[in-house]
Amino acid sequence: MRRVLLLLPLLLLAAAAYHYRYQWLPRAAYDGQPNRYRVAIDDAQRRAWVEASIWVDSTYLSMFDVQAVPGLPEGIADLVEDLQVRDAEGDLLSPRYLGVGDYEVRPGQRLSLSYSVRLEHDDFTWPAGKEEVAYRSADGWLFKLSSLLFADGGPAMQGPMEIRFELPEGWQAYTPWQRAAGEHSFLAANRRELLNNVAFVGRAHAETIQAGGVEISLVLGSRYRDAVPQFRDLLDRQARTYADLFGGQPLATRYLVVVNEGEIGDGGAFSNSFSQLIVGDADDAGRVVWGHTMAHELLHFWNGLSLVPADAREEWFKEGITDYLTIATLAQNGFYPEALVLKRLELHQQRQVLARLLQRLDMSLRESGQEKAANRLLVYGGGAITGLMIDAELRSRSGDRFGLPDLMAALYAEFARADARYTLDDIQRLSRERLGVDLGPVLAGSAESSQIIDPTPALAAFGLRMHSFAEEIYLSRDPAADEAARARFDAVFAPTVAEAPADSTAAMP
Numbered sequence: 001m002r003r004v005l006l007l008l009p010l011l012l013l014a015a016a017a018y019h020y021r022y023q024w025l026p027r028a029a030y031d032g033q034p035n036r037y038r039v040a041i042d043d044a045q046r047r048a049w050v051e052a053s054i055w056v057d058s059t060y061l062s063m064f065d066v067q068a069v070p071g072l073p074e075g076i077a078d079l080v081e082d083l084q085v086r087d088a089e090g091d092l093l094s095p096r097y098l099g100v101g102d103y104e105v106r107p108g109q110r111l112s113l114s115y116s117v118r119l120e121h122d123d124f125t126w127p128a129g130k131e132e133v134a135y136r137s138a139d140g141w142l143f144k145l146s147s148l149l150f151a152d153g154g155p156a157m158q159g160p161m162e163i164r165f166e167l168p169e170g171w172q173a174y175t176p177w178q179r180a181a182g183e184h185s186f187l188a189a190n191r192r193e194l195l196n197n198v199a200f201v202g203r204a205h206a207e208t209i210q211a212g213g214v215e216i217s218l219v220l221g222s223r224y225r226d227a228v229p230q231f232r233d234l235l236d237r238q239a240r241t242y243a244d245l246f247g248g249q250p251l252a253t254r255y256l257v258v259v260n261e262g263e264i265g266d267g268g269a270f271s272n273s274f275s276q277l278i279v280g281d282a283d284d285a286g287r288v289v290w291g292h293t294m295a296h297e298l299l300h301f302w303n304g305l306s307l308v309p310a311d312a313r314e315e316w317f318k319e320g321i322t323d324y325l326t327i328a329t330l331a332q333n334g335f336y337p338e339a340l341v342l343k344r345l346e347l348h349q350q351r352q353v354l355a356r357l358l359q360r361l362d363m364s365l366r367e368s369g370q371e372k373a374a375n376r377l378l379v380y381g382g383g384a385i386t387g388l389m390i391d392a393e394l395r396s397r398s399g400d401r402f403g404l405p406d407l408m409a410a411l412y413a414e415f416a417r418a419d420a421r422y423t424l425d426d427i428q429r430l431s432r433e434r435l436g437v438d439l440g441p442v443l444a445g446s447a448e449s450s451q452i453i454d455p456t457p458a459l460a461a462f463g464l465r466m467h468s469f470a471e472e473i474y475l476s477r478d479p480a481a482d483e484a485a486r487a488r489f490d491a492v493f494a495p496t497v498a499e500a501p502a503d504s505t506a507a508m509p
């Protein structure tokens with residue numbers, strides 16, 4: 001610890017020196033031209049060839065999302081080869097490599113880049129899963145664009161982003177961006193929309209569906225073509241429920257959803273897209289996993305991408321509240337019978353217990369968000385249990401006038417804007433001012449606590465009992481629960497839709 005403290009001023013000084021090295025030079029103004037990328041995919045050679053012309057305002061030419069993985073100390077940046085950087089006159093530059101995908105460049109100039117990326121992402125293990133980086137499916141390639149592209153590494157990047165793919169014969173590009181003139185050409189509004197999204201290139205089955213007023217392009221691996229009606233039904237019902245709950249649509253109106261087969265069922269949500277892997281068939285029995293993942297990622301278009309926390313300390317809110325509301329809304333829409341609701345809640349309690357007892361995590365739930373992948377048991381488990389506790393507190397303290405959905409709607413009204421970020425203080429303020437409930441005590445015993453969270457009072461508020469031994473958790477309905485608690489459980493977890501009759505598709509007489 002002492003060493004780190006002594007080193008810190010030196011590191012800061014070095015960082016300042018980098019920063020100020022170019023500050024004294026006259027800096028050219030943005031030339032007004034778009035940033036252009038051309039990505040040629042050589043599927044046989046497993047290589048992407050990239051050429052780019054970009055305006056760089058900062059002193060950094062960077063790859064984003066660079067993190068070490070076993071075998072690649074510099075993560076995705078280690079797969080880049082033959083980088084050549086030229087200035088506007090075409091002169092070859094030799095920018096200094098600063099590590100973790102960053103090069104030092106003179107600010108205020110247009111750079112031309114040429115490099116290739118070895119498409120070997122499948123050979124490595126990525127902390128959040130390959131569906132959030134890049135992979136080859138039977139039908140083509142999925143990329144998160146940050147795995148392929150360099151950009152201005154400063155706080156913002158000027159100008160729109162044009163991207164054109166050059167693809168093997170018969171392949172198509174499926175992206176969340178606006179189409180532009182020219183084959184496989186697209187226009188993204190800004191750096192975030194380009195880099196913080198996935199695209200799929202290949203021969204996949206694709207169709208566009210309307211889900212609760214949101215346009216979703218579904219891109220499916222061949223195994224999932226026949227599952228379109230099931231995906232559409234779930235996405236449509238869930239999107240309508242989310243729009244009601246948050247009191248509005250998500251910030252973007254068009255989304256891309258890519259579903260392929262994987263060895264591990266998982267998903268990741270980005271600015272206007274999500275990427276999901278399903279194990280085996282997308283049938284009714286498996287919906288407890290694939291449907292949950294799909295509903296969870298869809299909910300992130302509201303909580304996580306429209307509502308964005310100020311920093312990683314509210315990862316528990318982003319992930320935990322999303323998962324708690326995923327359980328509640330899947331139940332309301334008739335996808336989860338009561339037994340699955342209880343099992344899902346048991347699993348979250350089990351996760352936070354295992355994080356503390358087995359993984360021996362000793363930071364607070366809020367602090368656990370700094371290392372989300374490593375601490376996922378705590379972030380998701382503790383976060384969802386805290387969601388349950390907030391919901392119980394709001395309902396019981398307001399005489400069931402308000403619940404967690406009202407808090408989310410209040411947050412949404414104030415913070416669902418491109419430039420707004422919320423903090424824990426905002427959550428507490430809105431709860432106090434709009435709903436008349438002080439969440440301080442509940443948060444002190446959950447989000448801010450470094451102990452196993454005790455959900456017993458919250459469970460009792462929903463008429464539930466917990467029997468547990470270490471990591472064994474069993475929830476059941478408490479026969480002695482009062483009418484208010486029973487009604488509260490039904491308000492949150494009972495189906496609100498009548499089950500469609502089995503013969504509903506039969507012709508009317």
Ligand SMILES: [Zn+2]
Pocket residue numbers: 296297300318319322
């Ligand atoms: Zn999530």
